[in-house]
Amino acid sequence: HDVDVETKKATFALACFWEPDAIYGAQKGVIRTRVGYCGGEKENPTYKDLGDHTETIDIDYDPNEVTYSELLDLFWKSHDPTAKTTVQYMSIIFYHDQEQKKLAEEKLREEVKKHSDPILTKVLPATTFYDAEDYHQKYRLQQHPSLMKAVNLEPGPKVKSSHLAARLNGYVVGKGGVAQFDAEVKKLGLDEGTAKIVRELLVKNEGRQLVC
Ligand code: MHO
Numbered sequence: 262h263d264v265d266v267e268t269k270k271a272t273f274a275l276a277c278f279w280e281p282d283a284i285y286g287a288q289k290g291v292i293r294t295r296v297g298y299c300g301g302e303k304e305n306p307t308y309k310d311l312g313d314h315t316e317t318i319d320i321d322y323d324p325n326e327v328t329y330s331e332l333l334d335l336f337w338k339s340h341d342p343t344a345k346t347t348v349q350y351m352s353i354i355f356y357h358d359q360e361q362k363k364l365a366e367e368k369l370r371e372e373v374k375k376h377s378d379p380i381l382t383k384v385l386p387a388t389t390f391y392d393a394e395d396y397h398q399k400y401r402l403q404q405h406p407s408l409m410k411a412v413n414l415e416p417g418p419k420v421k422s423s424h425l426a427a428r429l430n431g432y433v434v435g436k437g438g439v440a441q442f443d444a445e446v447k448k449l450g451l452d453e454g455t456a457k458i459v460r461e462l463l464v465k466n467e468g469r470q471l472v473c
Pocket residue numbers: 277278279316397473
């Protein structure tokens with residue numbers, strides 16, 4: 262289930278992390294996703310006690326398949342950066358190097374021009390990322406235990422490093438599109454029956470935005 266290509270990291274906070282986990286999981290070029298807590302000082306935060314941290318998604322992507330700039334575009338179009346919220350659900354771009362910082366700040370300036378309300382998004386250096394509890398990882402996929410079983414994915418820590426889990430977590434809630442799904446069914450190693458189940462969920466849920 263894991264894919265061995267050289268990846269780069271992108272780390273974003275955009276409200277409840279379940280939805281971005283699905284959105285980025287189905288993005289072309291995304292290899293792995295994990296959700297967790299970032300940006301605060303508290304050590305070893307948990308969902309029940311996350312202190313000053315924010316729900317965050319950490320992405321491993323193949324820079325030959327998708328650019329950081331495209332991942333940023335997806336960030337901006339996937340949430341409302343003007344929404345007043347608590348620290349848990351803040352809008353943050355955590356950059357990993359100066360190039361990411363520069364691109365993030367450029368896009369931020371463009372967004373400011375597009376909105377009449379103030380943009381509350383912060384651009385911050387990536388700090389320690391604490392993985393969220395296993396039940397939060399690929400949350401949408403984990404609502405389909407029989408599908409997990411069909412592809413030999415057991416609930417547990419391995420769900421975080423599985424490329425297949427990242428992709429399916431997006432497809433089951435209608436992300437990524439049928440064309441992309443059909444084009445990679447073989448590569449993902451899905452048998453026909455499983456592919457059919459996933460494709461039906463994808464079609465049924467396309468365009469739907471789930472609330473947390
Ligand atoms: N209302 C949701 C929020 C989930 S979230 C990952 C819950 O706690 O069940 O913030």
